[in-house]
Amino acid sequence: MHSPSPSRTSGATGQPAPAPIVQARSLSLVYPTADNRPVTALSEVDLTIARGDFVSLIGPSGCGKTTLLRVIADLEQPTGGSITVEGLTPEQARLKRLYGYVFQAPALYPWRTVERNVMLPLEIMGIPRAERQARAREELQRVGLSGFERKFPWQLSGGMQQRASIARALALKPDLLLMDEPFGALDEITRDHLNLHLTQLWRSTGKTCVFVTHSIAEAVFLSTRIVVMSPRPGRILDVIDCDLPRERTLDIRESPEFAAIAHRVRDGLKEGHSYDD
Amino acid sequence: MTTEAGTTEAGTTKPGRWASGRLADAVPVLVTTLVVLVLWYAGAAWLNLPQAEEALARSGKPFGGLDLLLQTYSMKRPILPTPDQVVVELWGSLTGYPLTSPRNLLFHAAVTAQAALTGLAMGVALGTLLAVGIVYTRTLDASLLPWVIASQTVPILAIAPMIVVILGNLGFTGLLPKAVICMYLCFFPITVGMVKGLRSADPLWLDLMRTYSAGGLRAFWSLRLPASLPFLFASLKVSVAISVTGAIVGELPTGGQAGLGARLLSGSYYGQTVQIWAALVMAALLSVLLIAVLRVVERLVLGRGGVQ
């Protein structure tokens, strides 16, 4: 069982390690079933995510990558091990609204305009109306949706809807952004575009991102670290540092360094497959 | 939509959960039914109390609280009869008289059912005809469909006595006027359901039919009609219930000859509350039975035809 050392990323720069934003120790999640064949969604997962990192969770279906993300967000409770988010339990972190979550689908409310959708979390936090609106405008501008504030979600394309949902997650001003295959349902051209947008957003805001994907190219392009996972039981096979320069353009995908990292990820995924053959 | 593991979990546990689910589903229903029964008895005691008190006082004997309670449950014309009184009345009428006797509720149920089913058949014919017209001609779609919907905002049951009288003037009495009311109530769900159903055929299949250069009639029989069957059955189940209601209301103005509605009316004239309740229960049973029969037919037709 691979268990990446917590000091791995910070060790590279030689500076003292800042407190990790997410820390999981021998985390496991087992779903009980009626026929006494419990499903192990997560098994002995050790993972440390440092502040400012862009971590991708990659693996085939059923490897528990979404489950891991949902455990971090307290949408799912682990059955063993421990996990902290910003030094708190996931539940405390959720109650303090310390993270923003972007789902596979935009999940925008059809009866609210784009702007009022972005304002929704702020309404729930009880932020005054004027500030709500200012922040919603700001975030919509950040994702390039200025001028669409008064539109309804169905008047936007799929890519724009997903951008609006990212703006909605950013409106909370969280340090931690959790994204569950946010671009999975989009076509490749839109996806490239949004990937570029996302990496620029990450660089300019300095947020920590945890990103679930099953696309190797997407993971390598976006991440500073790639967590390779494998199913049955869901576990971490390898954590690959992705030390491409932080400033990235789509051209980087043609570089040999990119190819080398992608190759390592592919090898890691293969290892997982040979395991259950 | 949820986790990958979550879906596998749901998949593997299905049989076990189903078996325990049956029981888990039954408990709340049983409890609710029990609560209703308890409330019913409590309500009967409370509502019949003044009447019972009077009856006991008239008999002149001294009486205690228990006597009073029992008396509330055994009034001849209670304000609210107890469930057991209703069941006894129902059972007595079913077993105590021959099927042809007007004192047998099955006789009345049969009269009502006959009207309801005739009306349903007419409604299905009319509804399907309209639906085919609406699906195949845009002019009808634009001009007729809104009126079909508007027709149901008219409280037709209120017009029931009117229809009975008009048709009576034309020389139609007995079954037909009631059936016409049922038809009017039934054709709407059928039309709406069939319009949806006939349009539910996958456009891909219709294109496929076109590549075979099959004609419109062919596409209708082998594609649109089978595709509409599940919708037809869904509509039928709604229709049959309102058809029974229609038949019962249609019987109200005929002045208490035969049928469950007539039973209701005569019960109401003579203050025979137990009779009213028994007729109501019979009506409910009739409805439930007809729907159950439809379910079986649906399973046979759709299961064998391999439509779904």
Added chain:
Amino acid sequence: MSRETTTNTHTTSLRTAVDWGLVAVALPTLAALTQPIGARGGETLGWFGGSLAPLFLIGAVLTVLAGRTAPTRIKGAWTELSGIVLAWLLPLHLLDEGVDLSAGAGVWLFLVAAILQLWRVLGALSARPGWTRSVLVPGLFGLGLLIAWEILVRGFQVPAILLPAPSRIAGALVQHAPVLWDDFRQTVLISVLRGYLMGCGAGFAVAILADRVPFLARGLLPLGNLASAIPVVGIAPIMVMWFGFDWQSKAAVIVVMTFFPMLVNTLAGLSSAERIQLDLMRSYAAGYGRTLVKLRLPNALPFLFNGLKINSTLALIGAIVAEFFGTPVVGMGFRISTEVARMNLDVVWASITVAALTGSGLYGGLALLERATTAWHPSMRRR
């Protein structure tokens, strides 16, 4: 969307049939010319027997010809529509002149042509999406039915005891307006409104409660389904016995009839929120109340309106039927049942008209409200 692909063949065949349609209009018109248009004072009357009929005929023919040469199909349809109006007015004019139409095959053939022509015009108009298609076409169709009813009843002198002409019903409506207004107030404004608000309110409240207590929901839902299968309106005589003749008994019937549809629809609406949206609210640490108000109730609105619309008709039926079993001497149900017994059918028909208009009005009002509040819903944004 699928409609476009599926009905192509039929629209094409209709379009090619247009000229055949003109032939179909022309043939009965020509045949009509050979027949008398009615009888006056026992003598048959021909087309050119001294009435104004030729003017109507020429006018109608001219508009059809003008319509054929109009620059667009729609403009043509409008022109032809005026011709149809002329054609429909002819029998009304003749009736006013005292002509007996039952002997006038010519007029009826002419009307057949006018109906075919109306059909063609409606076909052209319904090709236009939007207001024309959704309001004008059904409106014209309804108007056509109404006038046909008028002409048939008066032309064949159908006894009013069977079916009075619409004009006669309208007359009764005006003549008996005060009585009808009292009935309306008693039945609708008092009984229906109170019962409807109580029934829908109770159904909604219990649904919210049952949503919080799943045990209750699982117990009540099968009961709700059962209630939808049984003729609930049958409890009317019992309620009249319990609550007396006034509005309370009607309201009670309505409460029982409307409770379960509202309950079932509200519960369905509340459970219609998607998992992903609920997760979103959870990630915001929003509690039950917030999730209910911000997500689940707005999401349930289409279901709520469905329940409210079903119930609006049910409430009216409940009140009127309950009035058959006993009422103070006012109310629509009372009016219908007593005037039927007295064979005073004009009043009955006027009452029925009021009931129909009330039903449509309630339904239409709710539909408008729904349109205003759920404009976002996919079913509302087709056009």
